[in-house]
Amino acid sequence: MRLSHFISHHYIRLLLGVLVTILLLAHVVGAFNLGFVNAMERFAYDARLQLLMPGGQDPHIVIVDIDEASLQREGHWPWGRNKLAYLLDQLFDHYQARLVAFDVVFAEKDESSGLAALQALQKARPQPALASMIDDLAPALDYDQLLANSMQGRDVVLGYYFRHDTRLKQNIGVLPPPVIQADALAGQGVAYLHASGYGANIPSLQQQAKAAGHFNPDPDDDGITRRIPLLVVYQGGVYEALSLAVARQVLGDVELNLGFAGGEQSAGVEWLALGQHNIPVDAHLNALIPYRGRQGSFAYVSAADVLHGKVPQQQLQNRIVLIGTTAPGLMDLRATPAQSVYPGVEIHANMIAGILDGRVKQQPAYTLGAEFLLLLFLGVGLTVLLPRMRPAPASVLVVSVLLLLILFNLLSWQIGVVLPLASALLLVVVIYVLNMSYGYFIESRSKRQLAQLFGQYVPPELVAEMADSQHELGLQGESREMTVLFCDVRGFTSLSEALDAPTLAKLMNEYLTAMTRVIHQHRGTIDKYMGDAIMAFWGAPLHDDQHAAHAVNAALDMVRELGKINADFQQRGWPVLTIGIGLNSGDMVVGNMGSEFRMAYTVLGDAVNLGARLEGLSAYYAAPVIASEFTAQASTQYRYRELDLVRVKGKDAPVRIFAPVAGDDASMDQELSQYELALTAYRQQQWSQAKSAFMALQATYGVRMIYSIYLERIAYFSQHAPSADWDGVFNFESKRGIA
Known part of the structure; x- marks a missing residue:
């Protein structure tokens, strides 16, 4: 008996291990989705990133920050574009910046100068002197044109955003020319992110910009931004992200191409090629953001200090300058693995630096197959070995396997390859816990726990029946x-x-x-x-x-x-x-x-x-x-x-x-039949007929509270007719009865 008992429970443990392995393998191949495994994988990714971020400060990119101090000194946002034109002049003429990119969209005309009001006044009451004065003042008061003139011939990259909500139909501004036509890449198996609309810059500014890119993040289900969609499709055109547009200008406006695993399109896209630079991407052309560290991994200078020439020239000379904001009121703060509140402009800085330095992590297509084989090997091995081992050796084996998995994964991260980790760790831990706890929680204590748990709720004679029917419990x-x-x-x-x-x-x-x-x-x-x-x-x-x-x-x-x-x-x-x-x-x-x-x-x-x-x-x-x-x-x-x-x-x-x-007698049947007729008459608002029926019931079968209740209601409704939509419902306004 003991041998058969051991064999029976041994096979149960094998079956549990196989089921756990199959469950996770099905998740890996996409047969169904285990949300908690995805959440664990995101947590493992964030933990590795925080542990192995290089830190330090990138010397090539500087963020000109429209911070709280700038808003206090120069006025609330948005600033007049004459001020932004002067900011550009300062950056290029005085500080000799290499390139300037705006993490800002100029979607509407700037009419803060009052020029539009003067022109409207002239149109309403034409006066030659006023018309001459307006013509003289127009060049200085057309702030949009001042900014456009400042951008002309300079390496300026503008930003815009795409919408993915089909309920919003109206587009704002104009898009730049697409970097690729989607038709040219048809049949290449790329799962582009499609946009339904956009908010872009006014034409006069877009025409003078060297390039423009969208600054849409692609946060995961937990709201944390770990990747950026480098290319987005809108109405047949493929548009680049702001970080990609900046990198291409820095590299000399190089051509953009797709790279496929093994050189075969059927194997899936793996990178974007910018000349000699390859940017690893996934099937949706998203790139993992190579966060350098917490906020401050790039030099920040106050926009107000740049306007007034208070920044040392060497700090901005020949630098890539991103103009953005960290002011909380301007709502460009995001959740990231590096920090829960992180400036959006620094996300773009990380992406640009990663592209130029070749630090963007890759998740090759083969990682799916590698994860499948690893889970299969671990699942089969541990399912067979652990039931045969004593607790101490089994614990040593499991800890060793976990340490090896983590060490190998960290080494892969260091060479730029992101391998899945959570599913393998979860498989090892779950199979171990099932084996170690099975005897205690399932075999030896099940009936005793059942009696302890349900003995206070059900009669003792049912406990034995419950023990024989545990599959129902x-x-x-x-x-x-x-x-x-x-x-x-x-x-x-x-x-x-x-x-x-x-x-x-x-x-x-x-x-x-x-x-x-x-x-x-x-x-x-x-x-x-x-x-x-x-x-x-x-x-x-x-x-x-x-x-x-x-x-x-x-x-x-x-x-x-x-x-x-x-x-x-x-x-x-x-x-x-x-x-x-x-x-x-x-x-x-x-x-x-x-x-x-x-x-x-x-x-x-x-x-x-x-x-x-x-x-x-x-x-x-x-x-x-x-x-x-x-x-x-x-x-x-x-x-x-x-x-x-x-x-x-x-x-x-x-x-x-x-x-x-209760009971079964003819008199009760007759009373119930008469009662149903009386109730029907009441609900049909036949008050006289209903009153007679209930009074007859009282006279024949004695006074019942229910008859008195309906007679009281009938008396009320006879004097106060219910509304036309009365449905016969009686409302109770308190938990224990009528209020």
């Missing part, structure tokens, strides 16, 4: 169709005030014991006691196709049992108890829930809340048991009296509520 939250019961003692506060503490405790213990016994007899699970209230449910932990019927039967038996309890209580001189019960069926979340300090097997959900609301309505209708329409539909073997169509607090949709009817 789940401690973690799951959604099931179930029935919930809420029971409460009416007027418990005043009752408790009339008894001393020992007597009250004894009374409640006997009452709760009797009610719990009835619930257990009908296969119910006690959720909790809340003072004098009981919460129970059917359908878990064991599945129960008759959960609604069992719950209704239990509720009716609880009412009958209460009669016996009250007879005994009266003999002792104790007060008589009255209870109200609410039942509802529907989808609920059931499982072991709570905190690290205390857990409980319980149910949650909207259907549970409705059950609690129905219990609160039982006093209003003087019905000991109220069931929702969902419970009534699921337990048609019982007869029901439809009480009302109500909208309880916290619910938008109305629900029909019913009172289950």
Whole structure:
């Protein structure tokens, strides 16, 4: 027996290892997506980047920062373009910058000079003297033209942005000429990022720029910017990123080409070629940003200091200058692996420097195959070896494998190749944990844990049945169709005030014991006691196709049992108890829930809340048991009296509520039939007919609260007609009844 037991559980461990391996292999090949694995891979990428960033400050690129100090000295943004023209003149004439790129878009004309107002005045009231004055002033007041003149013949690169929201139709400004026509690259298997619109610069400025590039980031699902789409397609044209446009100008406006793995297009694109420089890209032409370090990896100078000539000339001479902002109010701050709040302009600086220095990391197409083979090797090897090993040697083996994986991955990173890491680490750890914990958590303790967990909720005779049906059980939250019961003692506060503490405790213990016994007899699970209230449910932990019927039967038996309890209580001189019960069926979340300090097997959900609301309505209708329409539909073997169509607090949709009817006699059948006719007349607003029907019911079968309720409503509606859209719904404004 021991040998067969060992072999059985050995194969179970093998099966678990194989399943984990297959799951991760399916994720790698794209059969389905495991979001948490992607999140772990992003975390591993960020950790390697932060650990191995080169640091220091790049000497070739300087950021002219429109910072808070500049805004305080020169005025709020946007500045007049005459000031930007002077800034360009300073950079090229005084500081002799190599190239200037704007991380800014000039999408609208600058009318801050007042020239447009003067021209409008002249047009409205023509005056020769005013016209002559405007002609003289126009060159100095046309700020857009001043900036365009300053750009003319200089290495200036402008920025713009693309939109990917098809709901926004209007484009702004003009795009530069595309660097490639998409048709020229058709059939090359490149998954371009397509744009639906753009916001670009006004024509007069775009015409004078040497180049322009988009500054759209491509953040991952977690909102962190790790890559930039170097090429984007819009209406048949291929447009370059700002960083790529700057790099091409620095390299001499070199031609742009695509490079494919092994020289074959079918193998997939792997790089963009700029002359002798290759930029590694993925299938979507995204390039990983080679972050040099945290903010400040490139020299920053204040734009105000440049305007006033306060920056040492050698700091900007022959440098690539990026004009951008770090001012929080201008909203160009992004989340990056290097730093959670990072200036967008420095992202472009990192990309430009990486292209020129050849530091852009690559993720070759072969990494997918390498990851697949590595997972297959590790999965098969560890699945076979670990079940045969003792815990200590197995732990040493797993730690050694993890260290080797991490070391090899870091070495690959250092030579510029980014290999996946998270899936391999996860596979090793999961297979190890499954093997080490299987015996403790699954084999030796399963039945004892089952008894400890559910013994307080279900009758002891069901524990053995549950142990034989463990495949049906789940401690973690799951959604099931179930029935919930809420029971409460009416007027418990005043009752408790009339008894001393020992007597009250004894009374409640006997009452709760009797009610719990009835619930257990009908296969119910006690959720909790809340003072004098009981919460129970059917359908878990064991599945129960008759959960609604069992719950209704239990509720009716609880009412009958209460009669016996009250007879005994009266003999002792104790007060008589009255209870109200609410039942509802529907989808609920059931499982072991709570905190690290205390857990409980319980149910949650909207259907549970409705059950609690129905219990609160039982006093209003003087019905000991109220069931929702969902419970009534699921337990048609019982007869029901439809009480009302109500909208309880916290619910938008109305629900029909019913009172289950005990017994089976012809008189009750006749009463229910007459009641249904009276209720139909009420809902059709036939007030006179409905009143007669309910009064006849009272005369024949005695006064019931439900008849009195409808007669009171009919009297009101006869004098105050309901609105035209009245649907017969009665609204309850509080949790426990009418407000």
